Amino acid sequence: MTDRTLIADLAPLPDGPVAVAGWVETVRDQKKVQFVVLRDESGAVQLVRPRPEGDDEVSSAISGLALGSFVRVAGALKHDERVKLGGIEVKVESLDVVAASLPEQPIAADSSIDKRLDHRFLDLRNPVNALIFKVQTTFEHALRTWWVQHGYIEIHTPKLMNSPSESRAELFQVPYFETTAYLAQSPQHFKQMAQAAGFGKVFEIADAFRADPSFTARHATEFTSVDAEISWIDSHEDVMAMHEAVLVAGFEAVREAHGEEVERLLGVTVEVPSTPFPRIPLARAKEIVAERGYTVPRADADMDPEGERRISDFVREEFGHDFVFLTDYATSIRPFYHRRHDDDPALTNSYDLIYRGTEISTGAQREHRIDVLLDQVRDKGLDPAELDDYLEFFRYGVPPHGGFGMGLARVLMLMLGRSSIRETTYLFRGPNRLRP
Amino acid sequence: MTDRTLIADLAPLPDGPVAVAGWVETVRDQKKVQFVVLRDESGAVQLVRPRPEGDDEVSSAISGLALGSFVRVAGALKHDERVKLGGIEVKVESLDVVAASLPEQPIAADSSIDKRLDHRFLDLRNPVNALIFKVQTTFEHALRTWWVQHGYIEIHTPKLMNSPSESRAELFQVPYFETTAYLAQSPQHFKQMAQAAGFGKVFEIADAFRADPSFTARHATEFTSVDAEISWIDSHEDVMAMHEAVLVAGFEAVREAHGEEVERLLGVTVEVPSTPFPRIPLARAKEIVAERGYTVPRADADMDPEGERRISDFVREEFGHDFVFLTDYATSIRPFYHRRHDDDPALTNSYDLIYRGTEISTGAQREHRIDVLLDQVRDKGLDPAELDDYLEFFRYGVPPHGGFGMGLARVLMLMLGRSSIRETTYLFRGPNRLRP
Numbered sequence: 122m123t124d125r126t127l128i129a130d131l132a133p134l135p136d137g138p139v140a141v142a143g144w145v146e147t148v149r150d151q152k153k154v155q156f157v158v159l160r161d162e163s164g165a166v167q168l169v170r171p172r173p174e175g176d177d178e179v180s181s182a183i184s185g186l187a188l189g190s191f192v193r194v195a196g197a198l199k200h201d202e203r204v205k206l207g208g209i210e211v212k213v214e215s216l217d218v219v220a221a222s223l224p225e226q227p228i229a230a231d232s233s234i235d236k237r238l239d240h241r242f243l244d245l246r247n248p249v250n251a252l253i254f255k256v257q258t259t260f261e262h263a264l265r266t267w268w269v270q271h272g273y274i275e276i277h278t279p280k281l282m283n284s285p286s287e288s289r290a291e292l293f294q295v296p297y298f299e300t301t302a303y304l305a306q307s308p309q310h311f312k313q314m315a316q317a318a319g320f321g322k323v324f325e326i327a328d329a330f331r332a333d334p335s336f337t338a339r340h341a342t343e344f345t346s347v348d349a350e351i352s353w354i355d356s357h358e359d360v361m362a363m364h365e366a367v368l369v370a371g372f373e374a375v376r377e378a379h380g381e382e383v384e385r386l387l388g389v390t391v392e393v394p395s396t397p398f399p400r401i402p403l404a405r406a407k408e409i410v411a412e413r414g415y416t417v418p419r420a421d422a423d424m425d426p427e428g429e430r431r432i433s434d435f436v437r438e439e440f441g442h443d444f445v446f447l448t449d450y451a452t453s454i455r456p457f458y459h460r461r462h463d464d465d466p467a468l469t470n471s472y473d474l475i476y477r478g479t480e481i482s483t484g485a486q487r488e489h490r491i492d493v494l495l496d497q498v499r500d501k502g503l504d505p506a507e508l509d510d511y512l513e514f515f516r517y518g519v520p521p522h523g524g525f526g527m528g529l530a531r532v533l534m535l536m537l538g539r540s541s542i543r544e545t546t547y548l549f550r551g552p553n554r555l556r557p
Numbered sequence: 558m559t560d561r562t563l564i565a566d567l568a569p570l571p572d573g574p575v576a577v578a579g580w581v582e583t584v585r586d587q588k589k590v591q592f593v594v595l596r597d598e599s600g601a602v603q604l605v606r607p608r609p610e611g612d613d614e615v616s617s618a619i620s621g622l623a624l625g626s627f628v629r630v631a632g633a634l635k636h637d638e639r640v641k642l643g644g645i646e647v648k649v650e651s652l653d654v655v656a657a658s659l660p661e662q663p664i665a666a667d668s669s670i671d672k673r674l675d676h677r678f679l680d681l682r683n684p685v686n687a688l689i690f691k692v693q694t695t696f697e698h699a700l701r702t703w704w705v706q707h708g709y710i711e712i713h714t715p716k717l718m719n720s721p722s723e724s725r726a727e728l729f730q731v732p733y734f735e736t737t738a739y740l741a742q743s744p745q746h747f748k749q750m751a752q753a754a755g756f757g758k759v760f761e762i763a764d765a766f767r768a769d770p771s772f773t774a775r776h777a778t779e780f781t782s783v784d785a786e787i788s789w790i791d792s793h794e795d796v797m798a799m800h801e802a803v804l805v806a807g808f809e810a811v812r813e814a815h816g817e818e819v820e821r822l823l824g825v826t827v828e829v830p831s832t833p834f835p836r837i838p839l840a841r842a843k844e845i846v847a848e849r850g851y852t853v854p855r856a857d858a859d860m861d862p863e864g865e866r867r868i869s870d871f872v873r874e875e876f877g878h879d880f881v882f883l884t885d886y887a888t889s890i891r892p893f894y895h896r897r898h899d900d901d902p903a904l905t906n907s908y909d910l911i912y913r914g915t916e917i918s919t920g921a922q923r924e925h926r927i928d929v930l931l932d933q934v935r936d937k938g939l940d941p942a943e944l945d946d947y948l949e950f951f952r953y954g955v956p957p958h959g960g961f962g963m964g965l966a967r968v969l970m971l972m973l974g975r976s977s978i979r980e981t982t983y984l985f986r987g988p989n990r991l992r993p
Contacts, residue, residue, distance in 0.1 A: 242750045553734070
């Protein structure tokens with residue numbers, strides 16, 4: 122490995138020789154002295170070099186530096202309170218251009234999101250954007266650690282399927298040897314299969330695909346889905362209890378590891394939610410927003426995005442909470458596999474989780490009784506024959522179970538106050554965005 | 558949640574009332590007494606019930622139990638050394654059939670692998686098979702934990718691409734709105750993009766797709782790829798050093814958590830490899846197997862599966878090691894992006910990792926210098942225009958970097974002495990296997 126000290130680790134070192142490496146963020150090429158801001162994955166530091174009379178190799182190299190070039194630098198660390206950038210600087214002794222950049226950077230911090238995505242590899246050099254993925258790393262790892270510590274099995278379900286996992290709409294088809302495959306819209310079928318297999322509790326963080334023609338800030342054609350599914354539940358209440366516990370673990374880890382930096386770079390405070398999260402039946406939530414002046418303009422029983430924002434405002438005012446479980450969705454707007462209330466088949470044992478006004482997750486108890494499930498398939502006008510591989514899982518016994526799927530990029534968008542999942546996805550994919 | 562004690566947690570409890578839940582593995586329905594073996598995700602326990610004269614509700618329920626049905630049982634735990642199954646049994650007081658199975662199980666432990674895969678959800682109830690995925694969970698989590706602790710960023714690269722990531726062969730095409738997408742054969746392009754973005758060190762465990770018509774024990778059309786990529790390396794040696802360190806962390810965690818159970822159920826000892834793993838240049842490896850009587854029957858510079866087995870035998874005999882890095886593959890058999898030796902452009906800074914005779918991984922230093930990379934693209938007869946999105950990553954500077962991709966199911970197959978990745982993949986996908 123290149124002998125170097127991470128820039129973030131320089132400050133505690135005594136004055137003396139150091140080696141650093143990174144890319145050139147700015148150059149101030151003055152007559153008497155040259156300044157370079159060098160950035161690596163951990164931070165930025167000022168490089169300084171007094172200019173010799175008549176220039177030399179190093180001063181010429183600095184003068185010729187294209188912004189963005191990767192360089193290795195040897196020099197002397199000096200602590201100096203007057204240096205704005207962390208109170209340290211490195212006096213350059215040698216500078217080696219490892220990989221020069223083209224002279225013109227194609228994007229700036231204020232470029233349009235579309236232009237930035239065209240050059241995402243440069244956009245991610247912005248420490249604000251890089252931080253998002255450090256937060257993602259910590260968040261995911263905390264979720265997985267919680268699950269592993271609680272005896273969950275991690276599964277990798279196939280994304281190539283012989284039948285749609287959710288619906289025939291918004292489905293990518295793949296010519297597959299002599300037949301056709303479909304890209305999984307969710308791991309729904311196969312995380313339920315794990316319950317039939319007696320795995321008990323499983324999780325998966327993986328890709329899901331929707332041929333969704335939407336251009337909103339919340340939709341993508343390919344996204345990272347965070348999924349869990351557990352057996353032996355009594356109702357969706359058990360799923361919600363697990364869901365909020367694992368989220369708290371994730372938020373705590375992020376606050377601990379990045380709270381200060383998120384505050385500094387993004388101007389956002391990472392708040393760890395208290396448990397239990399508020400729960401409001403969907404029908405009641407619609408009444409509440411209506412009482413507060415907004416009648417959801419939908420013919421069906423569902424909420425809409427504006428309604429979600431307004432119920433979140435209510436919850437924030439009433440309970441001081443950023444999250445709310447909307448529960449007991451009408452059967453008419455839920456998929457066939459959601460379990461219905463024993464005493465009211467018009468309602469399901471299900472929920473959406475709303476975070477700061479946006480839906481981030483859907484969860485439910487599943488119908489595990491094959492005879493009831495078959496009735497529900499027919500009730501939705503679906504053909505049991507087309508679902509046979511799925512239905513087969515239930516014919517040899519499945520314990521009561523449920524789970525949730527959650528969009529990772531949405532959680533990060535809302536946690537970090539970003540305006541779109543384009544900002545919190547490594548490489549966004551949308552209807553007209555397949556590059557780079 | 559259903560009130561129950563995991564079966565594995567019964568033994569330390571005192572005699573007295575317990576509740577358990579799981580599926581029925583066997584029933585011995587005798588005149589004087591009924592025995593049931595009940596299994597859950599943690600283990601199996603014997604249920605016992607003295608049969609009353611003229612039967613009652615519980616004895617009738619037990620008589621009517623279809624194997625595989627999920628049941629809840631309340632009863633009295635009793636320690637009794639004579640009970641073969643763990644020295645405990647539960648005397649049944651009540652038994653509730655939560656979900657009955659069809660009467661006939663379609664597979665048995667000795668069914669063909671193809672038949673077992675048709676009913677994978679039942680096949681995975683076999684504790685031998687379930688154990689594989691508990692091991693997978695521990696192994697992966699240890700890898701990720703090592704990476705997170707060493708400052709790596711986890712990325713989720715898109716699987717929908719506008720150009721092939723590896724080659725035009727074995728490529729799944731997806732109609733994508735007005736255009737065509739390709740399913741990623743590896744995260745190669747995008748983990749390298751993270752180096753251009755200055756992320757420094759990244760990892761990803763995710764799906765990769767190959768339209769590979771092979772039917773071997775080692776190939777699948779969809780597989781879980783374990784990938785890492787790091788900046789500021791001097792050569793592929795730095796990649797190998799990281800690779801072996803993270804593998805050791807994984808093997809240690811598996812031995813610690815499952816070593817005993819793997820020994821008992823699979824008859825295999827989990828061996829933690831010592832570092833450094835042996836390294837042999839590929840050309841020398843071919844000489845060694847030739848000296849030992851096997852001339853690799855290939856016109857090109859590559860090894861073949863038999864050669865890999867034989868060099869592994871040699872390494873086992875000579876160094877007592879299960880792993881060997883074969884290094885410095887010929888340029889002619891490596892992709893355009895592998896960095897070539899400074900002093901011999903016919904060789905690359907690359908390696909394959911062989912574990913117990915089978916290749917599990919390819920790693921390399923990448924060519925990061927855009928001018929050299931362009932030469933190598935042309936040298937391989939490729940069209941730079943087709944690779945433009947990838948090449949663009951290099952035009953604004955990229956530090957020296959390298960990484961590896963490793964097949965998760967192959968590692969597990971070899972670690973656990975299974976005969977095929979079909980056994981170590983949750984739901985195998987092959988040219989004629991898209992179900993369930």
